[in-house]
Amino acid sequence: MDRFTYKNGSLHCEEVNLEDLAVEYGTPTYVYSRDTLATHLADLTAAFADLDPLVCYAVKTCSNLHLLHELGAGGAGADVVSGGELHRALTAGIPAERIVFAGVGKSREELEEAVAHNIGYVNVESESELELLADVVRQAGRTQRVAIRVNPDVQGHGTPEKTTTGTRGSKFGVDLERVADVFARAAQLPQLRLAGLHVHLGSPIYSPEPYVRALTRVLELEARLRAAGHPIEVINMGGGFAADYETGLAPGWKEYAAAIVPVLRPFVAAGGRVIMEPGRSIAANAGVLLTRVRYLKSAGPRTVAIVDAGMNNLIRAALYDAFHFMWPVRPAGGLVPPNRTEDLRLEDSQEYDVAGPICESSDYLARARSLPRLGEGDLLAVFGAGAYGMAMASQYNSSLRPAEVLVEGDGSRLIRRRDTYHDLVAAELDLPGGKF
Numbered sequence: 184m185d186r187f188t189y190k191n192g193s194l195h196c197e198e199v200n201l202e203d204l205a206v207e208y209g210t211p212t213y214v215y216s217r218d219t220l221a222t223h224l225a226d227l228t229a230a231f232a233d234l235d236p237l238v239c240y241a242v243k244t245c246s247n248l249h250l251l252h253e254l255g256a257g258g259a260g261a262d263v264v265s266g267g268e269l270h271r272a273l274t275a276g277i278p279a280e281r282i283v284f285a286g287v288g289k290s291r292e293e294l295e296e297a298v299a300h301n302i303g304y305v306n307v308e309s310e311s312e313l314e315l316l317a318d319v320v321r322q323a324g325r326t327q328r329v330a331i332r333v334n335p336d337v338q339g340h341g342t343p344e345k346t347t348t349g350t351r352g353s354k355f356g357v358d359l360e361r362v363a364d365v366f367a368r369a370a371q372l373p374q375l376r377l378a379g380l381h382v383h384l385g386s387p388i389y390s391p392e393p394y395v396r397a398l399t400r401v402l403e404l405e406a407r408l409r410a411a412g413h414p415i416e417v418i419n420m421g422g423g424f425a426a427d428y429e430t431g432l433a434p435g436w437k438e439y440a441a442a443i444v445p446v447l448r449p450f451v452a453a454g455g456r457v458i459m460e461p462g463r464s465i466a467a468n469a470g471v472l473l474t475r476v477r478y479l480k481s482a483g484p485r486t487v488a489i490v491d492a493g494m495n496n497l498i499r500a501a502l503y504d505a506f507h508f509m510w511p512v513r514p515a516g517g518l519v520p521p522n523r524t525e526d527l528r529l530e531d532s533q534e535y536d537v538a539g540p541i542c543e544s545s546d547y548l549a550r551a552r553s554l555p556r557l558g559e560g561d562l563l564a565v566f567g568a569g570a571y572g573m574a575m576a577s578q579y580n581s582s583l584r585p586a587e588v589l590v591e592g593d594g595s596r597l598i599r600r601r602d603t604y605h606d607l608v609a610a611e612l613d614l615p616g617g618k619f
């Protein structure tokens with residue numbers, strides 16, 4: 184059920200009026216619905232129940248400790264890609280054995296931290312990384328569970344080139360045909376328990392079909408490895424499940440599961456374990472970015488709404504030309520959108536370019552967007568902003584990163600305060616001659 188709805192002409196998150204939150208916390212501010220996060224996790228778990236997967240939420244998506252804590256309490260583990268994300272997951276109380284660590288460029292220090300905590304799986308992405316990890320584990324006098332990230336050479340459906348990771352020539356993972364050699368090498372390294380296969384095709388993937396193709400290749404590999412004396416305990420299918428940036432755009436969990444579960448059922452029946460790493464499918468539609476119109480101006484033939492959120496807060500439109508639906512929190516004339524789609528054009532609406540305050544020509548949240556008539560000071564909600572929004576926010580132009588608020592029913596709490604000027608310079612050392 185959608186937890187961002189119009190009531191009495193004003194957009195609410197669960198039972199909380201977003202106008203009130205904007206007054207209380209200022210703008211730009213990210214607002215998350217706790218119920219949406221929990222529901223997405225529960226729906227996924229129910230749809231894939233036959234596989235009883237370990238759901239490792241991709242921390243990179245939205246990494247606020249409070250969200251991680253909520254998801255961890257709901258049974259989720261974590262997929263991390265840096266020592267920083269490992270730190271976040273552990274700090275949020277996610278048990279180490281439920282953490283998996285991917286990434287093509289892990290440092291020695293990051294591997295040492297992972298091994299010291301004895302995390303669930305290190306997802307190794309190259310032969311050189313395997314050797315480094317073996318050394319780290321031997322020096323630590325421990326053992327470590329390891330998976331190999333395989334590049335299955337499968338293109339996601341509707342996945343942009345910039346966010347594709349599982350096709351030939353990509354920097355991610357090990358080419359399928361070299362994986363058997365990696366296992367043979369690992370057999371000489373008793374400190375490593377190499378018993379997992381990991382794939383992640385990219386993101387977002389708007390069909391279950393690429394998962395089926397990739398997992399079929401992974402299962403063929405699993406059979407060959409088993410025959411060669413390398414039994415596989417875990418298959419990790421990665422993330423990439425789509426989100427509804429437009430109404431009804433993404434396949435539902437049941438649709439993904441109907442295609443994927445039968446492929447993996449025999450592996451699970453034979454005692455294998457399945458891991459999933461969803462990120463945006465959990466968080467994107469659980470969050471909006473609240474921003475206020477600062478100025479309206481004409482620019483040649485165009486009308487530009489300058490808002491207080493820019494690419495520094497939500498970079499997806501500037502970086503990928505990604506579409507984010509947006510609408511006024513209290514639309515003029517009570518024009519409530521019947522759905523959230525790119526070509527929504529209602530009578531009485533007007534076309535705007537929605538631009539941020541950053542000194543970059545690409546700093547737009549939307550171009551030629553049909554919206555109810557805007558006034559200066561109006562509040563806009565940018566939807567689908569819970570994933571890769573705050574997590575990719577920067578301080579470019581020495582701007583202050585937004586606040587984050589978590590809504591639960593009719594209550595809300597600040598889970599990250601807005602940056603301050605002090606935050607901007609806190610890591611910089613004193614000027615010559617004394618303190619700044």
Ligand SMILES: Cc1ncc(COP(=O)(O)O)c(C=O)c1O
Binds near residue numbers: 244424460
């Ligand atoms: C290894 C890995 N797992 C999971 C994810 C999460 O992807 P998504 O947010 O599309 O589910 C990513 C990011 O694309 C990733 O790189």
Ligand SMILES: N[C@@H](CCCC[NH3+])C(=O)O
Binds near residue numbers: 243346386387571
């Ligand atoms: N950050 C991207 C996708 C890449 C995910 C990380 N592998 C997005 O905003 O959609």
